[in-house]
Amino acid sequence: MQSAWQPSCSIETLHLRARLLAKIRAFFLEKAVLEVETPLLSHTIGTDPSLAFFATSYDLPPFQHRLFLQTSPEFAMKRLLAVGCGSIYQIAKAFRNGESGRFHNPEFTLLEWYRIGFTLSDLMDEVAELIVSLFADYQPLVSVERCSYQAIFQQYTGLDALVFCYADYCAYALANELPEAVALCEHDHALWLDVLFSHKVQPYLGDNALCMIYGYPACQSSLARLNADNPLVTDRVELFINGIELGNGFYELTDAIEQNQRFDAEIAIRQQRNLPEVLKDDRLIAALNAGLPECSGIAIGLDRLLMLLSKTASIDEVLSFSIHSA
Amino acid sequence: MASYSTSEFKAGLKVMLDNDPCAIIENEFVKPGKGQAFNRVKIRNLKTGRVIERTFKSGESLEGADVVEMEMQYLYNDGEFRHFMNNETFEQYQCDEKIVGDAGKWLKDQDACTVMLWNDAPIGVTPANFVELKIVETDPGVRGDTSGGGGKPAKLETGAVVRVPLFVQTEEMIKVDTRTGEYISRVKE
Numbered sequence: 001m002q003s004a005w006q007p008s009c010s011i012e013t014l015h016l017r018a019r020l021l022a023k024i025r026a027f028f029l030e031k032a033v034l035e036v037e038t039p040l041l042s043h044t045i046g047t048d049p050s051l052a053f054f055a056t057s058y059d060l061p062p063f064q065h066r067l068f069l070q071t072s073p074e075f076a077m078k079r080l081l082a083v084g085c086g087s088i089y090q091i092a093k094a095f096r097n098g099e100s101g102r103f104h105n106p107e108f109t110l111l112e113w114y115r116i117g118f119t120l121s122d123l124m125d126e127v128a129e130l131i132v133s134l135f136a137d138y139q140p141l142v143s144v145e146r147c148s149y150q151a152i153f154q155q156y157t158g159l160d161a162l163v164f165c166y167a168d169y170c171a172y173a174l175a176n177e178l179p180e181a182v183a184l185c186e187h188d189h190a191l192w193l194d195v196l197f198s199h200k201v202q203p204y205l206g207d208n209a210l211c212m213i214y215g216y217p218a219c220q221s222s223l224a225r226l227n228a229d230n231p232l233v234t235d236r237v238e239l240f241i242n243g244i245e246l247g248n249g250f251y252e253l254t255d256a257i258e259q260n261q262r263f264d265a266e267i268a269i270r271q272q273r274n275l276p277e278v279l280k281d282d283r284l285i286a287a288l289n290a291g292l293p294e295c296s297g298i299a300i301g302l303d304r305l306l307m308l309l310s311k312t313a314s315i316d317e318v319l320s321f322s323i324h325s326a
Numbered sequence: 327m328a329s330y331s332t333s334e335f336k337a338g339l340k341v342m343l344d345n346d347p348c349a350i351i352e353n354e355f356v357k358p359g360k361g362q363a364f365n366r367v368k369i370r371n372l373k374t375g376r377v378i379e380r381t382f383k384s385g386e387s388l389e390g391a392d393v394v395e396m397e398m399q400y401l402y403n404d405g406e407f408r409h410f411m412n413n414e415t416f417e418q419y420q421c422d423e424k425i426v427g428d429a430g431k432w433l434k435d436q437d438a439c440t441v442m443l444w445n446d447a448p449i450g451v452t453p454a455n456f457v458e459l460k461i462v463e464t465d466p467g468v469r470g471d472t473s474g475g476g477g478k479p480a481k482l483e484t485g486a487v488v489r490v491p492l493f494v495q496t497e498e499m500i501k502v503d504t505r506t507g508e509y510i511s512r513v514k515e
Contacts, residue, residue, distance in 0.1 A: 050361055099357060195364065198361075220360060238359070
């Protein structure tokens with residue numbers, strides 16, 4: 001029997017991807033944002049307990065090093081920002097172990113960019129400008145919406161996302177066909193928010209529109225800054241179109257001490273959950289010590305963007321070869 | 327029985343959920359970029375036929391269910407139970423109407439059908455996709471009308487009622503698709 005060798009996407013989609021990349025590069029060229037490349041293979045990896053990584057071994061007899069495929073180009077890009085290279089962007093592959101499904105492939109393409117001197121709100125303006133222009137030729141978006149996490153969560157569930165009331169959350173889950181959430185989430189506020197948001201809020205966000213949700217609860221974000229006016233929320237934004245999560249951005253944390261503490265906290269969680277051990281990225285801490293300029297940054301999943309542009313139901317249909325046939 | 331992790335939940339897999347045998351219909355991996363991973367699973371309870379959605383933490387597992395579907399011959403109805411026979415082993419099984427459910431109205435003595443067994447006890451019956459049954463009652467139609475438009479109800483020998491074209495008459499054999507309950511054609515005897 002012959003193996004299936006054909007790509008999982010159509011030739012048309014190959015062209016669509018090429019045009020998308022060209023438009024993104026033209027967009028940033030015009031704004032004088034520098035395109036960079038950073039390593040996919042590194043000695044350290046992010047500590048985020050929700051991201052599983054691929055590790056490999058680098059053999060240089062008599063030595064052997066453990067190297068990681070990057071889950072995001074974030075740390076390397078921040079080290080570039082710290083030397084004063086100005087605003088930068090990158091179109092890069094990222095790798096996340098165990099993620100496979102209709103919207104996930106363990107190897108995927110990210111567009112990540114950082115804007116020096118931008119607040120999160122400035123960055124949201126630029127995101128809207130880019131996304132609206134990318135959709136204009138295919139299926140123009142009807143609007144751009146901005147809403148706080150607390151307001152949208154309240155609107156769809158009636159619950160307060162910032163103040164965890166276990167009894168209220170349980171009562172809501174039992175009354176709304178999610179009884180399993182009670183046993184699944186127990187007293188973990190962040191997990192409750194993940195389950196309720198992804199089941200009861202996210203599917204309704206951005207009906208042919210770009211929906212930007214900002215002000216994520218503090219328990220949900222490791223690299224964002226706490227909001228100066230309300231320490232219960234962070235300066236973090238997520239993008240949604242037609243219920244699909246498309247990107248995640250931050251007003252970046254520049255405080256090395258705070259970053260170091262968050263690394264330690266995440267490493268502790270990894271130990272608690274028996275996840276593979278990682279060492280914190282001392283080079284990132286050193287770069288923050290040297291001084292990361294005030295900036296905002298965001299990463300957008302280009303494969304999912306292509307799914308939306310080509311109206312396809314599965315990520316496999318926009319990848320030359322998905323993990324099943326790679 | 328083996329157990330299966332969320333990543334092995336493929337459509338058709340039979341697993342135990344809340345002490346009932348179930349079949350996976352759909353399995354969606356859900357993972358917020360900065361959050362934990364879940365699997366949103368659509369699952370059919372094989373005893374009740376009810377479809378529910380259930381969310382699992384990724385990596386959770388369920389025990390497999392010993393469910394097999396077997397070709398059998400429908401033998402007869404004794405008034406309380408319907409009797410079926412495995413044509414290879416000649417082993418016989420009996421089912422009450424609750425288990426036979428909707429399939430009952432398509433079952434004619436000696437016809438082949440599929441019986442679902444859980445731990446060797448019947449939990450469901452599926453008739454053949456196409457059955458040939460005799461019309462026992464229908465209004466006399468106009469003989470010349472072969473257009474097939476309109477149609478009329480016809481009662482079949484097993485009790486089912488289907489819509490047939492006007493030209494089809496009582497005592498005729500017809501072929502019916504049991505999945506849709508639709509008339510397909512007359513059967514020449």
